[in-house]
Amino acid sequence: MKVLERSFVLTPQDILEKYYGYTEFRPGQKKIIDQVLHGQNTLAIMPTGGGKSLCYQVPALLLDGLTLVVSPLISLMKDQVDSLQDSGIKAGFINSSQDWNETRQILTAATNKQLKLLYIAPERLEQSGFMNQLQRLNVSLIAIDEAHCISQWGHDFRKSYLSLSSILPQIKSQPTIIALTATATTQVAQDIMVRLNIPTDNEVKTGFARPNLAFKVVKGQNKNDYILRYVKANQNSAGIIYAATRKKAEQIGSMLKKAGFKAAVYHAGLTEAVKKKNQEDFLFDRLSVIVATNAFGMGIDKSNVRYIIHAQAPGSLEAYYQEAGRAGRDGANAEAILLYSAQDMQIQRLFAENSDADDKHKEVIYLNIQSMVNYVNTQNCLQQFIVRYFGQDMDECNTCSNCTDDRQETDITVTTQKILSCVMRMHQRYGKKLVAQVLAGSKAKRVLELGLNDLSTYGIMRQQKTAQIEELIDYLTASDYLTLPDPQYPTLHLTELGAQILRGQNTVTRKVALIKSNSANPEDSELFEQLRALRYEFAEKQNVPPYVIFSDQTLHEMCRVLPEDFDQMLEIKGVGQQKLAKYGREFLDVLKNYQERSPQARSVSANN
Incomplete structure (x- = not known):
């Protein structure tokens, strides 16, 4: 085991308190940091908002050398560098948005040891000129963000990530590697570790549960009406709405703007200038909602997103959980809502059929689509379903739409037997649509051509529509x-559990959405608004998003504690020494003025 050289005598705890304003590490962070400081290649699997960035940023400040951060998203690079620089940490990035002069200045700063962290896209490592420059630097650590992109079994596979396994060993300084991701099944995690030479014992998984997120699946409602009503009820909160296609994103964005909401659209078909403006307006709280294509991704590192709405289901449970996880990164309560219709999965299958993926990768894509179908049709706890998908377990969350569903359980054993019997009589050779048509007594051309109208199960559920039977089949599959x-060829087969139902050995039941305000604080006080206004002033002057100054959670804690001096202010989570020196006096002045004018505030302060 090698221990990497450190440039300071500081400890990880010192760094945490000095630069980040926290006194305790989150679960898993300390173990990951210790492994990295001892030169051990490490895989960190932590939920979105779990504090992955600190796992390489803290070692970066302790190691004698440069930390190279491989990140797939230009927008996320800028957000992270802005936040680091605001905390007094020397960081920079190189990406396609810069000209050669800017790139050269950053490389010169890195060469002169004026940077501790340098963010790059994976494609940059494939350029021989950049690799030559890199060989002159003392790179002590390489952090690979969104590491699931390296696996062909992952939902967001990128060929540029795959090449990392052959490129990284070429770096002369032989840096330690830390791979980080929020979404990795057991299979994907194993693939990452093999490709990056990470020992199995060095995987640190902190758990996939997000206790502050309430998951909801909404079916059978007009999606546009739902979105309009929800955004109106939560117009003082930040939210992201995802769509599967550019056309749908534009339609929703136009609808929201016509309704008078501060909304914008973000997808790959827009110019770079428009994308940059819309993204920054959202980050800077000039917009309350942004509509984005889930295929393109946003890489938004915005801590106070209170809700995520998927207007169309994405193509995998991993993609869904990652996108949903962008809500509530500050730890406050948030919602992740999926507006589902069967047509959503038809769109995803069309994407798969028209993709240039090889057969092996297409197999993964179709499996991912089915996992999404199973999710929307389960009646078990939604978050528990997701966590189990990633190979872990948890108790029921008691907050998702299934846990809070108070509808009566209905016995559907006889109906289930009809469906299972029909599948068997069709010799388990056909898919959901044809089975439903037979049960409904359809005179569709293919049903008649195959002679399926002669089966004893033909028309035994003709009182129900084909679409209703298909939905029930999805439920039985889930x-x-x-x-x-x-x-890829979704023919229905009975499981042993299904066979027991046919034999009458068991029964089957099924359960045959109120919108409310989702503010992180039930009643945002006058003081909170004053602190938020001051934060916005600082953000505008420095051209950074407001949450880079202080998170909403930090402002709420100021409101609760009402610190009166620098020492008390340092006790507030999120207030480090650097930020105290830059902003402390102005925020204390606002707090002091509020207390002088408010008897209730003086009482709270006295009790503290």
């Missing part, structure tokens, strides 16, 4: 009564 052995 509940493990039916399975799809080959998702």
Whole structure:
């Protein structure tokens, strides 16, 4: 085991308090940091908002050398560098948005040891000129963000990430590697570790649960009406709405703007200038909601997003959880809502059919689509379903739409037997649509051509529409009564659980949305608004997003504690020494003025 050289005698705890304003590490952070400081290649799997960035930023400030951060998203690079610089940490980035002079200045600063962290895109490492420059630097650590992109089994595979496994060993300084991701199944995690030479014992998984997120699946409602009503009820909160296509994103964005909401659109078809403006307006709180394509991704590192709405289901549970996880990064309560219709998955299948992926990767894509279908049709706890998908377990969350569903359980054993019997009589050779048509007594051309109208199960559910039967089949598949052995050719097969139902050995039940305000604080006080206004002034002057100054959670804690001097201000989570020196006096002045004018505030302060 090698211990890397350190430039300071400071400890990780010192760095945490000095630069970040926290007194305790979050679960898993200390173990990951210690492994990295001892030169051990490490895989960190932590939920969005779990504090992955600190796991390489703290070692970067302790190690004698440069930390290279590989990040796939230009916008996320800028956000992270802005935040680091505001905390007094020397950081920079190189990406395609810069001209050669800017790139040269950053490289010169790195060469002169004026940077501790340098963010780059993975494609940059494939350029021989950059690699030559890199060999002259003392790179002590390489952090690979969004590491699931390296695996062909992952939902967001990128060929430029795959090449990292052959490029990184070429770096002369032989830096330690830390790979970080929020979403990795057991298979994806194993793939990452093999490709990056990370020992199995060096995987640190802190858990996928997000206790502050309430998950909801909404079916059978007009999506546009729901979105309008929800955004109106939460117009003082920041939110992201995801769509599967540019056309849908534009339609929703136009609808919101016509309704008078501060909204904008973000997708790959827009010019770089428009994308940059819309993203910055959202980050700087000039917009309350942004509509984005989930295929393109945003990389938004905005801590106070209170809700995520998926107007269309994405193509995998991993993509959904990562996008949903952008809500509530500050730890306050937030919602992740999926507005589902069966057509959503038809769109995803169309994407898969028209993609240039090879057969192996297409198999993964179809499996991912089916995992999403199972999620929206389960009646178990939604967050528990997701966590189990990633190979862990948890108690029911008691906040998702399934946990809070107070509808009566209905016995559907006989109906289930009809469906399972039909699947068997069709010799388990056909898919959901044809099975539903047979049960509904459809005279569709293919049903008649195949002679399926002669089956004893033909028309035994004709009182129900084909779409209703298909939805019920999805529910039975999600509940493990039916399975799809080959998702690319989704023919229905009975499971052993389904066979028990046919034999009458068990029963099947099924349960046959109120919108409210989702503010992080039930009643945002006058003081909070004053602190937020001061934060906005600082942000505008420095051209950084407001949360870079202080998070909403930090402002709320100031409101609760009402610190009266620098020492008390340092006790507030999120207030480090650097930020105290830069902003402390002005924020204390606002707090002092408020206390002088408010008897209630004086009482709170006295009790503290």
